[in-house]
Amino acid sequence: MSESSRKLAGRRAALAALFAVSLHLASGRVRAEVPATEPPAPTAWSSLNADEQKMLSRYGDRWDGLPAEQQQRLLKGTRRWLQMTPEQRDMARDRYSRWQQLSPEQKELARQRWHRFRQLTPEQQARVRQGYRNFHKLTPEQRRQLRERWQNATPEQRQRWLERRRQMRQRA
Numbered sequence: 001m002s003e004s005s006r007k008l009a010g011r012r013a014a015l016a017a018l019f020a021v022s023l024h025l026a027s028g029r030v031r032a033e034v035p036a037t038e039p040p041a042p043t044a045w046s047s048l049n050a051d052e053q054k055m056l057s058r059y060g061d062r063w064d065g066l067p068a069e070q071q072q073r074l075l076k077g078t079r080r081w082l083q084m085t086p087e088q089r090d091m092a093r094d095r096y097s098r099w100q101q102l103s104p105e106q107k108e109l110a111r112q113r114w115h116r117f118r119q120l121t122p123e124q125q126a127r128v129r130q131g132y133r134n135f136h137k138l139t140p141e142q143r144r145q146l147r148e149r150w151q152n153a154t155p156e157q158r159q160r161w162l163e164r165r166r167q168m169r170q171r172a
Contacts (some may be wrong), residue, residue: 007033042068052078127169 036048045063048056058081059066066074084092102110117128150158 040068043071048075051082055081069140 042064045053045060052075053060056063056074059074062073081089081092099107099110117125120128135146138146150161153161
């Protein structure tokens with residue numbers, strides 16, 4: 001595989017991860033979290049229901065010794081998983097599989113993009129989500145052409161393109 005092919009594959013994988021996160025956000029299942037003002041209280045193993053204990057069974061013998069923050073993260077993820085439909089679980093497994101295939105650099109890039117996305121205003125986030133939906137309404141050939149056009153553009157051309165898009169949005 002040539003260097004340019006590897007770079008393109010890397011970009012596509014990172015883009016796929018970002019789109020997966022965007023799709024998850026667009027579904028409304030992820031909410032911005034407000035930082036806690038005080039640390040969470042520990043959760044006793046005995047207070048978990050049977051389904052939660054089953055899913056978290058590998059932590060059972062050491063659950064009460066885990067930091068409260070880790071308990072809360074694990075419990076939150078477990079509860080989210082238990083509320084998902086089988087189709088949503090399949091999608092989550094697929095996203096996780098794609099994530100695992102990313103290189104450390106691609107994962108870091110996706111984390112940075114996620115962090116930047118989380119810092120956007122709700123209106124800006126909505127525009128990103130809408131852009132994602134619009135992009136996926138295109139045919140695969142149109143998406144390929146759009147990617148190539150963007151990747152082959154100079155920074156100045158990209159900036160002009162973005163500025164025209166901003167102006168069009170302001171007029172609408």
